[in-house]
Amino acid sequence: MTVLRLGTRRSALATTQSGWVADQLRAAGHEVELVEITTEGDVSGGLLTTIGGTGVFAAAIRQALADGRVDVAVHSLKDLPTAPEPGLVVAAVPPREDSRDVLVARDGLTLGELPPGSVIGTGSPRRTSQLAALGLGVEIRPIRGNVDTRLRLVSSGELDAVILARAGLARLGRLDVVTEVLDPIQVLPAPGQGALAVECRADRPDVIAAVGILEDADTRASITAERALLAALEAGCTAPVGALAEVVDGEEGLELSLRAFAGTEDGRIDLRRSLTGRYDDPEALGRRLAQILLEDGAADLDRPSTPASRPSEPVS
Structure with missing residues (x-):
């Protein structure tokens, strides 16, 4: 192998994440070249829910892998669809950053200190649903844009607060703007949030071996359980989903x-469950917990609500 061509999105966060991976590979003796790729998610101004979901960030980079234009791709794991991509393999999952969400609010306020009627921005149905379920009397406004764009919505006074992933701010060195780290008891993160996926072609054993040094077993086990749960739920409902697995x-x-x-999404139903399982069989754990959620009502969440079928209180 001569030079490892590493495909990345062009955003500041994506190039920072890919640059970290490149530095680890260079430290192991490999020559690495970053190749910037524009994805549909980067050029569209629409909300993710209207342009095809998180997979819009991965498709163009995966195509570059399949075509042989790049040898390695780095993704935010929560941007990857749960279905396997033929011919490609996630060859390494590096150690995970803190997976929690954070609040960035005016005047240094926390979520509980924001007065009723405050406007909070997020483009995530998962965050919208869990915020609404807290019953704080805030308005939740859908937004798009990179980290700087979202932060400017607060500094300009257009919004009172935004919710972001802590991992992205940490990687960009912007944790100073955080006014509160949200407890997963209140807001569970997206499956895979805070983790990276290093992907390559399945027929490149040389590349698979090269990036294998980045693998973290605990992170792999955790995200495998979370994504197995998400995959199982996607087959049975279209409701917002959050998940967090931890090694204990x-x-x-x-x-x-x-x-x-x-x-x-309106917060009327907030169904939460937990389960402990084997470290060496994370997929089974994720599937079992998904089945519990489906049996306990998740399968009905995307059906039209009626006064007779819709509970008046959140399910817990």
């Missing part, structure tokens, strides 16, 4: 503790 000490060794949420 069990009586017989390491285990995975998985928490998940599914609800309605």
Whole structure:
């Protein structure tokens, strides 16, 4: 192998993440060249829910891999569809950043300190649903744009606050703007949030071996459970979903503790469940918890609500 061509989106966050991966590979003795690729998600001004979801950020880079224009791709794991991509493999999942969401609010306010009627921006149905379920009396406004664009909505006074992933701000060195880190008890993150996926062609054992040094077993186990849950829920409902798996000490060794949420975007139903399972079988854990959520009502969340069928209080 001569030079590893590493495909990345052009945003500041994407190039920062890809630059970190490139630096790790260079430290291991590889020559790396960054190749910037424009995706549909980068050029469209529409909300993700209207332009095809998070997969719009990955499709162009995956095509470049398949075509042989790049050897390696770096994705935010939450941007990857759960369905496998034929011919490609996630060869490494590096150590995860803090997966939690954060609030960036005017005047240094926390979520509980924002007065009723405050306007909070987010482009995520998952965040919208969980915020609405808290019953704080705030208005939630859909937004798009990179990190700087979203932060300017607060500094300009157009919004009172925005919610972002802590991992992105950490990688950009912008944690100073955070006014509160949100407890997952209130707002569970997206499956895979805070983690990176290093992807390459399945027929390139040389590349797979080269990037293998980046692999973190605990992060791989956690995101595998979260994405297995998401995949199983996607087959049974279209409700907003949050999930977080963590490695814990069990009586017989390491285990995975998985928490998940599914609800309605208006916050009327906020269904939360948790389960602990084997560290070495994260997919089974994710599927089991998804089945519990579906049996307990997640399968009905995307059906039209009626006075007879819609609960008056959130399901817990």
